Amino acid sequence: MTQLARSAHPKQSGTVDGGYSQEFLTFTLGGEEYAIDILKVQEIRGYDAVTGIAHSPPFIKGVINLRGIIVPIVDLRIKFGVGVVDYTPFTVTIILNVGGRVVGIVVDAVSDVLSLDPAQLCEPPEFASSLDTRYIQSLGSIDDRMLIVVDIEKLMLSADMALVENPLH
Structure with a gap:
């Protein structure tokens, strides 16, 4: 288990244009690189077996006991329909x-922690209604990398996930 180190005063605007x-x-x-707000991350762990829950959606792998707290585990590869779901030594749980x-959340691998300026973030493009983009906050560009x-x-708090009683809409 690895605890995620954070700086004492992280620089953050909270908005794309702050x-x-x-x-x-x-x-x-899969083959794509994603990013999430570092302030939402508690720790990063190697992937361990989970206790399955009957009748849960396929993307809910089950639960783990994390120091006395029962934690639901979501496989984002299944939820987003990307890549082959293959648990390797690089697979981690965030x-x-x-x-x-x-x-x-189960992901293929963790890359790194990056600071992005508002100029490096842009709104996601509009797509046809068949592509669900409501959870894409922005697209980031750093050097030759594109981040979702x-x-x-x-x-995590959406009704789709069924993890909380009063989900966000």
């Missing part, structure tokens, strides 16, 4: 604290 840089944890799913709830910035709190 003027300050914002720190993101980047990770891979433990998040969203909306006062602790949840875990996910609004992880909106995703």
Whole structure:
């Protein structure tokens, strides 16, 4: 288990157009690189077996006991329909604290922590109605890398996830 180190005073604007840089944890799913707000991350762990829950959606892998807290584990590869679901030594679980709830997400690998300025973030393009983009906060560009910035709190607290009683709409 590895505890995620954070600076004492992270620079963050909280919005795409706030003027300050914002720190993101980047990770891979399939062949794409994603990013989430570093302030939502509690820790990063290697992937361990989970206890399955009957009649749960396929993307809910089950639960783990994390120091006395029962944590639901969501496989984002299944939820987003990207890549082959193959658990390797690089597969990790990112433990998040969203909306006062602790949840875990399974990803292919964690890349790094990046600071992005508002100029490096742009709104996602409009797509046909068949593509669900409501959880894409923005697209980030750094050097030759394109990052899909996910609004992880909106995703985890949505009715689709069925993780909370009063989901965000």
